[in-house]
Amino acid sequence: MVEISRTLLYIAFILYLLGTIFFAVSVTGKKWRDKDGAMTGNRWGFFGFIVTTIGFISALGYFITRWIAAGHPPVSNMFEYLTALAITLSLAFIILYLIYKTNVLGMFTLPVVMLLIAYASLFPTEVEPLIPALQSDWLAIHVSTTVLGQGILSVGAAAGFIYLARTLDFTQRGKKVFWFEFIIYTLTSLLGYILIRYIFQWMNYTAQFQYIDENGQSDEMTYHLPALIGPNEGELLTSGVMRPFINAPAWIRSDDLNTVIWSLITGLIIYFLLRLLLRKPIGARLQPFLKGIQPTVIDEVSYRAIAIGFPIFTLGGLIFAMIWAQIAWTRFWGWDPKEVWALITFLFYAAYLHLRLSRGWHGERSAWLCVIGFAIIMFNLIFVNLVIAGLHSYA
């Protein structure tokens, strides 16, 4: 069953890739449109939608089969949660496509879906048994609602990103263009992280260190990437691998820092290769393809996504969360970092929705806010889980 589940996820990944290509063709493929008129261009978008929908069904198959295999909903660790987020993101795209028929949204959303699945697969993927705190029906209710809300909010960010790509003035180098390109850089860094991890995983690369931890104890640490930065007073135990340039002090998790540095460097390389290839800011190259899009329409898409996603996120991430916390942890609210960051996400989008009432906050400003909102969601998902210790640190 686990094997079937895994295969279905692979199939979904490939279909999302196909979907991306079809949508990209429908948006950028002027040649097709010129030959046979506008109809052909539209049909590519339709193909993209069909392929994406089948991909979503396959991904749903992954989810269901894994649920059956494990006996509990597959949302209990990092791999499962991130994959679920990818699936809900694709679902949210499908919903918005049905309302607004925007091909360009697929072209930008589906790559993120793929990145999320690839990133998720770098965490341990085995089916894990549930610890007592998670043995509850509320696991399925709370987590699936939250992840659906986050998926829909993320589509809002994608639409915001498209709005910026469509409307920013890339001929003038300034703060706005810089931050737009910075968004692209964070995406290439994520891509860089995924690529570099897969490459070294495929090479079976490991480097073992003996080091002194923050309590003065001797311990061992395994690197899965070549060590640029070694652990505190680290001694390399594996032969024939790269030696670190410097060693980190004891209070830093040196293997994580090393990974972050690798990602940032690889991301930078990918970004500059892209720049070299395109000879312009990435946004400036994207913009011509987006000329056919009405800014007011894409602005409304992003607003609609937030308006749909916000109640769902609130229900799952705060209301259901509180009910479960009352049952499992004796209190509905305890200022655990994950709880606080769910509240922060809620407050942020609440501020967004109130700002939409004011003049001057539609369009560009609100697009920036959507992108920042996505950053907060990812921060809560990854940083708060992995770095800030708390009750939610399962993965």
Next chain:
Amino acid sequence: MEKIKCECGHENPYGTKLCEACGKPLEDEEKSSTLLDMRYDGVARRSQTYNKTIVDKIWNFFSSVKVGVWLIILTLVASSIGTIFPQELYIPNTVDPAEYYREEYGIFGQLYYTLGFHNLYGSWWYMLLVASLGVSIIVASIDRGVPLYRVLKNQRVTRNENFLKRQRLFGQTKTENIDETMEKARSLLKRRKYKIREENGHILAEKGRFSRWGPYVNHTGLIIFLFGAMLRFFPGMYVDDLVWVREGEIEAIPGTGGEYYLENEQFIVDIYDKENTDEVFLDALERTEGPVIKNFQTNAVLYKRVDGGTIGEEPELEKVKTHEIRVNQPLTFDNFSLYQLNYKLNELNKMTFTLDHRETGESVGEIEIDLFQPEEEYDLGNGYRVVIDSYFPNFTFNEEGEPTTISSIPDNPAFIFRMYSPEHPEEGEYSFVGIQRNEDIFKENDYQMSFAGIETKHVTGLTVRKDLTLPFIILGGVIFMIGLIQGSYWSHRRIWLQRIHGEIWAAGYTNKQWESLKRDFQALEEAGIQMPEDRLEEKEKQKEKE
């Protein structure tokens, strides 16, 4: 203040921008701009009308959305600061916070502590922030909600020409047969689930007005929620306590005033092991270091005291119910819940010693000491007896080098025994016995206490919780959610179709999702009504060209 009378005859409250009945712009400045400001339908809002007294000023301050957003952002930033380092609640309670933050997090930790961020969410300024947010919610809702309700109730079908002309969506259609077109449009709109009102041959089609109340409903829910959260500070509303119960023992449940008792029949910890675990989990179990816990469970019996309850007397108990308390499955009774939260395995409970003659190694007898209720003297007969001179349940040496105990929990029990025997009937012999130690105190003894065995018990730690604020929290949450969905998943759309100068004038307004409104107008093209143009979009296109 005087009322403003519109040419349509409706009397509007002072400060109204668009007539409540016909929508005619009432102020000069409104006449000059091209598009009407349709927010809240141009009603007279207290905050926009008066600004003289101190009450006006406070009202205006809190009714402002800008102030509200600032309060949200400040709360957001403050909340995030509280997650930089753990709150005091989450640090070990055995250490001094001042030291802990300095030692663990260095200079920043010290600063964090000094600024009071270690207890940020309970600080006066954080509460003040949340309270201001509450005030802002109430004031802003009343300022807008009440007049908005009135205007939507009073609106007439027939609208002023100026009102129609200056809508974002506006178009004029020349048609041969006005009656037929209007009739077709009417049925088309009806099919699209619009509510139709007609007056003098004009049409007002409206849909989803109730969604306009969404924000006010959800704000009401929030206020009830915040009120519930505040109630916690009243005595008696909230109990948060902990009870430790050893297997086989009965303890009074704190907070119930001695009314309820709990027996721990058995405490169980299960781990996932290779034999009893589903095959699919084996890979994961192999990877994790150490055991993975499957279940914590207390088999509990709840008792209620039935007698009058004179203090000091043995309580007379009546069994209420049995329950297997697990994580996620608390035992609930009479507003109280008992949660499986903590446990201690194999706590020392009884120790047995034998009194032995050193030279012969012969054992005189055996004593069993209950570590929670040790007896003073154990008589072994024939002139042999053992007296407990001193008992240290959790033994250590204090600063003066004298033996003492840290607590009354027997984690490291030690005794000073006096051993009386026929050889030493008067004074006895002193012996100091603890874990891994057995020393004679004054002189070399003839007898010794030899360790013979221990009996341990599991102890369960249960949180005792009563929270009478929950009904308010639940009610607030439910109302909030209803309001949020109401306001988010529907939009308020209005379409006006009027016969003016032999033409059909069409105008539309929605509070959000203009694309959907436009699609409704597209459908009207079937009836022969021209698609109105989106003037905002035109304006933006114009801007882009420039």
